[in-house]
Amino acid sequence: MRIRLLGDPVLRMKAKDVEVFDDGLKKLASDLAETMYMNDGVGLAAPQVGLSIKLVVVDLNDGSGWRAFVNPKVVDRSKENYMDVEGCLSIPGIFEEVPRPIWIVVEYLDLDGGLHTEKFEYQNARVLSHEIDHLHGKLFIDYLGLAKRRLILHRFMKMRRRGGSENANRISGNA
Numbered sequence: 001m002r003i004r005l006l007g008d009p010v011l012r013m014k015a016k017d018v019e020v021f022d023d024g025l026k027k028l029a030s031d032l033a034e035t036m037y038m039n040d041g042v043g044l045a046a047p048q049v050g051l052s053i054k055l056v057v058v059d060l061n062d063g064s065g066w067r068a069f070v071n072p073k074v075v076d077r078s079k080e081n082y083m084d085v086e087g088c089l090s091i092p093g094i095f096e097e098v099p100r101p102i103w104i105v106v107e108y109l110d111l112d113g114g115l116h117t118e119k120f121e122y123q124n125a126r127v128l129s130h131e132i133d134h135l136h137g138k139l140f141i142d143y144l145g146l147a148k149r150r151l152i153l154h155r156f157m158k159m160r161r162r163g164g165s166e167n168a169n170r171i172s173g174n175a
């Protein structure tokens with residue numbers, strides 16, 4: 001699956017709820033996970049491959065492999081945020097510190113339509129928040145100040161024009 005890059009309108013759309021839980025959905029989740037691993041990502045949202053639906057996959061780095069979250073929503077969160085570096089497979093080569101909650105509680109469906117409520121902390125909360133933002137058309141650079149965001153857009157466009165990533169080193173924060 002081809003990953004859509006910053007500037008593609010699908011990344012700014014509000015994704016639709018998933019309503020059908022069939023083999024097609026399972027296949028799609030597995031294709032998303034494969035695309036995520038091929039690009040050294042830790043998370044990938046369906047809009048990032050051009051599908052504006054509420055499906056994300058993440059690898060929470062706990063040895064259990066990838067997991068899918070369908071129609072996920074944050075139903076509670078810590079009042080406090082903390083800063084850490086993030087990247088995004090749709091904005092390759094750009095890494096910046098952004099604030100995220102210390103913990104979040106997520107309500108979501110699994111691939112069979114079963115409802116779950118689960119708490120996530122720190123890095124896991126960060127990755128999931130980042131992916132859930134994708135479903136609302138929001139990107140991590142939106143948390144930066146306007147001047148910084150402009151600078152990044154400029155740097156990103158320059159990199160794309162050169163036909164590659166100036167800074168090919170991908171770190172584990174790519175989502």
Ligand code: NI
Pocket residue numbers: 087088089090130134174175
């Ligand atoms: Ni992302």
